[in-house]
Structures are given as structure tokens and as C-alpha cells.
Amino acid sequence: MTDPMVLAEGLRKSFGGVRALRGLDLSVPKGTVCGLLGPNGAGKTTAVRILATLSDPDAGRAVVAGHDVVREPGRVRERIGLAGQYAAVDEQLTGRANLRLFGRLYHLPRREARRRADELLDRFGLADAADRRVAGYSGGMRRRLDLITCLLQRPDVLFLDEPTTGLDPRGRGEIWDAVRALVADGTTVLLTTQYLDEADRLADRIAVVDEGRVIAEGTPDELKAAIGDRLDVVLEDPAGLRPAATVLHGLAGADPAMTDRDRLSVPLPSGGPRLAEAVRELDRAGVAVADVRLRRPTLDEVFLRLTEREESVR
Ligand SMILES: Nc1ncnc2c1ncn2[C@@H]1O[C@H](COP(=O)(O)OP(=O)(O)OP(=O)(O)O)[C@@H](O)[C@H]1O
Ligand SMILES: [Mg+2]
Secondary structure, three states, X not given: OXXXXXXXXXXXXXXXXXXXXEEEEEEEOOOOEEEEEOOOOOOHHHHHHHHOOOXXXXXXXXXXXXXXXXXXXXXHHHHEEEEOOOOOOOOOOEHHHHHHHXXXXXXXXXXXXXXXXXXXXXXXXXXXXXXXXXXXXXHHHHXXXXXHHHHOOOOOEEEEEXXXXXXXXXXXXHHHHHHXXXXXXXXEEEEEEOOHHXXXXXXXXXXXXXXXXXXXXXXXXXXXXXXXXXXXXXXXXXXXXXXXXXXXXXXXXXXXXXXXXOEEEEEEOXXXXXXXXXXXXXXXXXXXXXXXXXXXXXXXXXXXXXHHHHHHHO
């Protein structure tokens, strides 16, 4: 096992009275994608800014690409790329001119900067638009250009803060492809997102952040397995809703959710009753059932369960 490329231990950060981070721990192995998922204000951007050396923690420590972010921020910066939520490119310049400018800012030799810019424009589907001004680019094209500026210096670790917010499905798909290509080359990626499907598709592991802490961590499958399966029941007749709800409550120990006028859904705790038992009990109660299905929860349901449980503890 090699050292993690991103390691955070007990990070704390307050802004006045707001405790944005309350002991955040994180470990991201090399060449993997970690998805930081959490509701608005959970502390995701605060964590990314500390890891990218833009802000110091009040307490705790973080090591990125082998260097401490507080003691050796310069060494960390040489190894990372950061794409914030808003593209940092110059509207009045062409895509290619933007990349040359960034290449110079990064002190890349001129020939190398040009070669690298052309290669990246080609690879991320911007070759045809490279000599047009960015002012005429679509949101997705700007995002891709912004991502390319982060890649000029071949970062070992890439931080992406909500890389696809506001993009249409095609634009999101393009960013996802770009991230996958980078990871295939060995880059380690930490990305924040509000989109659960994005985390599900892209991340090897997900850290769910709430109120400045990681409240759950694992692969998407592990997170889904941890909260157990869900039982969906479709009734022959909506009149059976009430008796069916009573049966399901008895089985699951939780109130079922009505997902439609003739449908109920309830989480089944792992190791609890299974499908056959549910069918038997519904039958015994005289409930006519059109369909019963046991399924994995969606990541949305995992997220809601986790963040709601955290609230009820208070
Ligand atoms: N510079 C700042 N000054 C004051 N408060 C701040 C500052 N930065 C963040 N906060 C507060 O810290 C908390 C965490 O904010 P942060 O931006 O890290 O959340 P987030 O998880 O990125 O949220 P979002 O999903 O909305 O982007 C919030 O309550 C926010 O208002
Ligand atoms: Mg944020």
C-alpha cells in the first residue's frame, strides 16, 4: 500500500461563529477519484481550499502529494491543479491564446507549452474552436478549457469543485470522459459534487460530508449496502394502501413512503426479513399485490438517509 495522495486529519476551520469544518478526515489513494458529496454549506469547498493551499486550517493537518499544505505550500502547488466553480479564462482571448498565457504563468518552456496546449485541445475536443474567442464559447466549452489550463503542468492531484454544475447532459458527459482519461494516466482526483449520479459514475470512493465532518465513506456499492435494500410494493387496488402500510411497518420497523397512489417503498434493514416473507405477510393480510420488488437503494436514498439520521441525533 502506497501513501495516500491526499490525506486530511482532523481539519478544523471556523469563519467567525460558523464552524465550517469540525474535524474532517480524508484519505485518497493514488490514481483514484474521491467524490466529496454533501448538502449546501457542508464544508466541501472549505476543505478543497485548504487542501489546495488557498486557506490555512485552524487545526488538524493535511498532506497532498507528499507535502504538508501549511509547511510546504509551494511544493504542494507544483503538483496540483484546481478548477474552481467559475472558469478562470480570459473572455477576449482565443482558447489557444489562453493556454499559452497560462503556460507562461506556469513557467513552462514556450515550445513545451505550445505542444502541450495543442495536444490537450485536440484531446478534449476543442481543436476546431481553438482559434475562436472564448466569449463565443458555450458553458461546456469554457469548462473544458478551464480544465485544460489545470492540466498544462500535468498535475499529480487535481481538485475539481463542482466541475459540471450548470452543464447540459452532453457537457457533463464530456467532463466525465476527460476526468476518466486523466485518471487512466495516473492522476488522483478529488471532486465535489451535488449530483449523486456524478459521484456514482465517476468516484471510486465517496465521502459524504455533513456539518464539517465525513459522516460516511465507501464505494458507492458499500454505501448502498450499508443502509440495506429497499422493498417496493405495487398494489392491485389503492384501497389496499392502509393494510399494506401496516404490514410493511411490521416487517421493516419503519414507516413506508408512498411513492405513488398505489405504491409503497420501505427500507429493509440488512439481515432482516426478505422478499418471500413480505409476500407471505401481505397475502395473509388480504392485500392484493400487482408487483413486489427488492432493490438496491439509489445513491439519492443513501444520501437522504445519512443526512437525515445525522439531523435526528441532535
Ligand atoms: N470565507 C467565508 N467567510 C464566512 N463564512 C464562510 C466562508 N467560506 C465558507 N463559509 C461558511 O462555511 C460553511 C461551509 O461552506 P462551504 O463553502 O465549504 O460549503 P460547501 O459544502 O462547499 O457548500 P456548497 O454545496 O453550497 O458549495 C458555510 O456555512 C459557509 O457559509
Ligand atoms: Mg462549495
